[in-house]
Amino acid sequence: MSATLRHGVIREVGLRDGLQSIQTIISTERKCEWLRDAVALGQREIEVGSFVPPKLLPQMADTAEVLTYAKTLPGLFVSALVPNLKGAERALEGGADLMILPASASRAHSLANLRKTPDEVVAEFARIRAVRDASGRKTVLEGGVGTAFGCTLQGEVKADDVLRLMQGLLDAGADRVSLADTVGYADPDAVSRLFDQALKVAGDKLWCGHFHDTRGLALANVLAALKLGIARFDASLAGIGGCPHAPGASGNASTEDLAYMLESMGIDTGIDVEALLRLRAKVADWLQGESTYGSLWRAGLPKTFRSARVAAHG
Amino acid sequence: MSATLRHGVIREVGLRDGLQSIQTIISTERKCEWLRDAVALGQREIEVGSFVPPKLLPQMADTAEVLTYAKTLPGLFVSALVPNLKGAERALEGGADLMILPASASRAHSLANLRKTPDEVVAEFARIRAVRDASGRKTVLEGGVGTAFGCTLQGEVKADDVLRLMQGLLDAGADRVSLADTVGYADPDAVSRLFDQALKVAGDKLWCGHFHDTRGLALANVLAALKLGIARFDASLAGIGGCPHAPGASGNASTEDLAYMLESMGIDTGIDVEALLRLRAKVADWLQGESTYGSLWRAGLPKTFRSARVAAHG
Numbered sequence: 201m202s203a204t205l206r207h208g209v210i211r212e213v214g215l216r217d218g219l220q221s222i223q224t225i226i227s228t229e230r231k232c233e234w235l236r237d238a239v240a241l242g243q244r245e246i247e248v249g250s251f252v253p254p255k256l257l258p259q260m261a262d263t264a265e266v267l268t269y270a271k272t273l274p275g276l277f278v279s280a281l282v283p284n285l286k287g288a289e290r291a292l293e294g295g296a297d298l299m300i301l302p303a304s305a306s307r308a309h310s311l312a313n314l315r316k317t318p319d320e321v322v323a324e325f326a327r328i329r330a331v332r333d334a335s336g337r338k339t340v341l342e343g344g345v346g347t348a349f350g351c352t353l354q355g356e357v358k359a360d361d362v363l364r365l366m367q368g369l370l371d372a373g374a375d376r377v378s379l380a381d382t383v384g385y386a387d388p389d390a391v392s393r394l395f396d397q398a399l400k401v402a403g404d405k406l407w408c409g410h411f412h413d414t415r416g417l418a419l420a421n422v423l424a425a426l427k428l429g430i431a432r433f434d435a436s437l438a439g440i441g442g443c444p445h446a447p448g449a450s451g452n453a454s455t456e457d458l459a460y461m462l463e464s465m466g467i468d469t470g471i472d473v474e475a476l477l478r479l480r481a482k483v484a485d486w487l488q489g490e491s492t493y494g495s496l497w498r499a500g501l502p503k504t505f506r507s508a509r510v511a512a513h514g
Numbered sequence: 515m516s517a518t519l520r521h522g523v524i525r526e527v528g529l530r531d532g533l534q535s536i537q538t539i540i541s542t543e544r545k546c547e548w549l550r551d552a553v554a555l556g557q558r559e560i561e562v563g564s565f566v567p568p569k570l571l572p573q574m575a576d577t578a579e580v581l582t583y584a585k586t587l588p589g590l591f592v593s594a595l596v597p598n599l600k601g602a603e604r605a606l607e608g609g610a611d612l613m614i615l616p617a618s619a620s621r622a623h624s625l626a627n628l629r630k631t632p633d634e635v636v637a638e639f640a641r642i643r644a645v646r647d648a649s650g651r652k653t654v655l656e657g658g659v660g661t662a663f664g665c666t667l668q669g670e671v672k673a674d675d676v677l678r679l680m681q682g683l684l685d686a687g688a689d690r691v692s693l694a695d696t697v698g699y700a701d702p703d704a705v706s707r708l709f710d711q712a713l714k715v716a717g718d719k720l721w722c723g724h725f726h727d728t729r730g731l732a733l734a735n736v737l738a739a740l741k742l743g744i745a746r747f748d749a750s751l752a753g754i755g756g757c758p759h760a761p762g763a764s765g766n767a768s769t770e771d772l773a774y775m776l777e778s779m780g781i782d783t784g785i786d787v788e789a790l791l792r793l794r795a796k797v798a799d800w801l802q803g804e805s806t807y808g809s810l811w812r813a814g815l816p817k818t819f820r821s822a823r824v825a826a827h828g
Contacts (some may be wrong), residue, residue, distance in 0.1 A: 216729075355817040385816040387778035388737050414810030415816070418772040420733040423702050431819040449813035457730040464701035464731075495730030497765035502729070503669040 204510075208467040209432040210458055211245040212238060213409060214483070215266070216281055217452055224489045228262040228495045230486055232269045234479070239273045241475035246270065247279040247434070250505075251287030254327075262347070267294040268377060278344075283314060288328040290338030291339065298340040300378070301325055303369060305362040306351035307313070307466035318361070322368040329373030342376040344410065348394060350385030359394055363401050376407050380434075381421065384414020384449065388424035395428050410434040411453050412441070413493065418453035419461055427454075433458060438480050439493025454494030456480050460501070468508040473501060516576040520826075521783040523724065524772055525559040526552060528797070529580070530595055531766055533573045534564060536804045542576040545802055546583045548751075549795070555789035560584065561593040561614070567602030581608040597628060602642040605653065612654040614692070615639055617683060619676040620665035624697070631677070634682075636682040640770035643687030656690040657683030658724065660683045662708060664699030673708055677715050692719050694748075695735065698728020698763065702738035709742050724748040725767050726755070727807065733775055740781075747772060752794050752804070753807025768808030770794050774815070782822035787815060788790035 215231055231248075238246060248270045249263030265281060270278040271294070279298040282288040291299040303321040306312035310318050324344060332341055348362045366377050379398055381391075391409075398406050409425040411418040411433070422433050435458045441451020459471045477497055484492045529545055545562075562584045563577030566675050577594060584592040585608070593612040596602040605613040618624035624632050639657060646655055652667045662676045684739050693712055695705075698721060705723075713728040724745070725732040736747050749772045755765020773785045791811055798806045 208656040307516070350816055350818045383816075384813060385818060389779035413809060414813045415774060417733060417775055418777060419731060420737045423734045423737055450809055454730070460729060461701055461734060467537055486720065494748055495727060495764055499698060499728045502664055502697075503666065504664045504699060 205429070205431050205467050207431065208426075208469050209245055210243070210455055210462070210469055210471065211279065211432060212364045212437065212481045213247045213410075213434045213452060213454055214278050214437040214440055214455065216247040216250050218258070218436040218438075220257050221441040221451060222487065224487050224490055227261050227484050228265050231262070231266050231316050231351055233481060235266070235270050235276070236435045237271060237479045237482070240274050241472045241479060242470040244275060244470055245277045245279065245432075246502070247281060249492055250281040251311075252283050253466050263292060264294050264469045267291070267296055271295050278493060282328070284324055285331065288331060292332060292335050294336050295337070296339050300342040300344050301328060302344045302346050302380075303365055304346045305365045306347035306354050308354035308358045309347045309351045312353060318365050321370070322365070322372050325369055325374065326372035336369075340375045341373065341406075342378060343372075343374040344378045344380055345359070345369070346380040346382040347389055348379045349381045350383065359397060363392060366398060366401050370402060370405065374405065376405055377406035378410060379407070380410035381412055384412035384417070386411060386421050386453040387417055387487075388420045390423045391424040392428065395425050395430060399428060406430070408432040409436060412451060413439055414454050419457060422453060422458060427439070428463060437476075437483050438487070438497075440487065440490065442491075450493040451492070454496075456496050457494045458504075460496050464505065464510045465475070466508045466511060468512070470509075473505070475508065477501075519600065519740060519743070519745050519781050521745065522740075522776045522783050524557070524769055524776070524783055525560045525561060525593065525746060525748045526557050526751065526769055527724075528751040528754055528769065530561040530564050530574070532746070532750040533754075535755040535765060536573075536801065538801050538804050539573050540800050542579050545576070545580050549580070549587060549590075551793045551796070553590050553736060555786045555793060556784040556785055558589060559591045559593065561595060564595040564597070565604045566597050566751045574608075574691045576673050578604060578608050581605070585609050593753055596642070598638055599641050599645065602645060606646060606649050606651050609651070610653050612656055612690075614656040614658050615642060616694075617679055618660045618666050618696070619679045620661035620671045622668035623665045624677060626667060632679050633682070633708065634650055636679070639688065640686035646702050650669050654689045655687065656692060656722075657686075657688040658692045658694055659683070660694040660696040662693045663695045664697065666697045671710060675712055678706065680712060680715050681702055684716060687819045688719065690719050691716050692720070692722035692724060694724035698726040698731070700725060701731055702721050702734045705735045705738040705792050706742065709739050709744060713742060720744070722746040722748060724728060726765060727753055727767050728763045730751055736767060736772060736775070741747060751790075752798050752801070754801065754804065756805075764805070764807040768810075771808045771810050774810050774819075777822045778819065780822045780825060782826070787819070787821065791815075
């Protein structure tokens with residue numbers, strides 16, 4: 201399993217997937233401080249928020265403002281989540297570099313979460329593509345295929361349903377697609393099988409894996425996807441987030457543990473892991489009373505640790 | 515990364531590596547209850563304790579008694595850790611099925627932990643082998659090569675030192691050898707490289723990997739070793755244990771998360787994971803005030819979970 205990849209990208213989703221799942225609402229100022237620090241320590245792709253109605257997710261009410269600030273940071277590729285056409289219009293207005301529309305391969309989850317069937321989500325996606333094209337913006341359009349490994353509502357999600365939805369999103373004009381284990385049901389073998397099939401559908405348009413650490417397998421799942429050449433993963437600082445259907449369960453793969461794993465494997469993420477641990481401490485301090493996750497922060501880096509970039513040239 | 519293995523063994527080390535690293539001393543009666551429950555739910559290999567002086571590790575003072583009880587449990591392959599010849603004599607007397615002598619590839623760690631150089635440990639191993647052979651016992655003799663991926667004292671541990679120590683243990687009569695990431699420095703790429711080299715030295719005498727989850731990579735490291743055909747892993751219920759050099763850091767891979775991963779991948783461990791979670795809850799209750807780890811216990815099994823045995827026949 202020698203790494204053949206030399207570079208990997210961690211897309212930070214703590215400000216979106218993380219913060220939307222917890223009670224504490226952190227101020228716009230602090231979100232901007234988080235972004236500033238993250239960029240300074242080498243993070244280059246960040247999902248800054250979600251354009252959902254503030255009544256549903258007050259934590260995300262300032263997404264437009266945060267997006268505007270993020271766009272002032274040099275070298276940052278700024279993503280926003282959009283649940284529908286209205287959200288997409290706001291992301292386009294704000295000049296997001298990428299907008300991601302979550303779709304759900306589980307019909308039950310799709311109806312519960314988006315109040316649309318998977319086919320209706322694809323139709324909405326096509327409308328978003330048309331509006332994006334008409335806007336003249338270069339905003340990249342990603343279709344995120346969620347509940348790809350199973351669903352807490354309906355249980356099994358068939359690979360055929362996942363791949364059909366992915367094909368639908370591509371046909372509707374997705375520039376990129378990704379696979380998400382929304383509820384932490386994936387295992388490394390399932391990841392290998394589904395990503396292998398998805399690569400046949402999407403080729404290099406399949407560019408990101410999103411793994412929840414609900415049952416402790418997020419990094420093992422990343423490893424399985426890495427082996428197929430997937431080089432971009434969502435992760436959340438301090439592993440914040442969670443799953444509304446599993447109280448107390450952890451959220452995404454923690455950014456710091458994932459960055460440490462990739463760098464240790466000689467995969468350059470551009471991230472200064474020591475500085476990332478300092479940012480983690482700061483954000484954890486803002487989130488007192490909330491559960492945070494991950495392991496590296498407790499033990500610190502090994503004496504032998506060298507970042508992939510230093511190791512390559514040292 | 516489709517699993518080719520159909521069967522895997524988790525060797526429970528919670529009663530040894532776990533309990534020796536924490537303050538709480540649980541009674542002999544509770545240790546026996548733990549063993550009884552573990553066997554009832556399908557665990558077939560357990561390291562029951564360590565034959566060290568009670569002054570050093572009072573948690574292990576009842577190892578002989580626990581070993582005697584363990585030997586009454588049908589179908590259980592009972593291991594004990596022995597730091598030296600004296601310990602080995604006690605393990606032989608107790609009728610252990612296997613005794614493991616820990617060696618350390620790091621000279622600094624070997625001197626600090628065992629007060630012997632690696633070469634002196636090999637010499638002690640040869641004496642143990644002679645005594646084992648003279649005893650007429652069938653006790654299997656395992657050499658555990660520790661600090662194989664680095665050391666908190668000396669930092670880097672060279673692969674050459676690891677492989678030389680492994681060869682020394684084999685030459686001194688080891689029936690089996692194993693590799694241990696004692697301090698949680700390993701990453702999946704390092705695991706692939708070192709296990710690949712070690713297999714060339716030891717062949718199928720290399721039968722076990724021991725990964726600490728100090729920095730969150732234990733299960734990813736297991737996955738890397740699995741890919742090379744390693745099918746036996748140490749793990750600790752509730753991830754108890756730790757590292758004296760990293761306060762608050764977690765211990766071994768947690769048995770329940772590892773069993774869940776393997777079973778999900780279609781690798782039959784013989785373990786009833788739901789019953790294992792009940793045992794985890796019981797033991798965690800005995801250990802109130804101590805840190806416990808792992809993720810599965812918080813979220814529970816996925817709706818879609820089927821054990822490998824059921825999946826194969828269902």
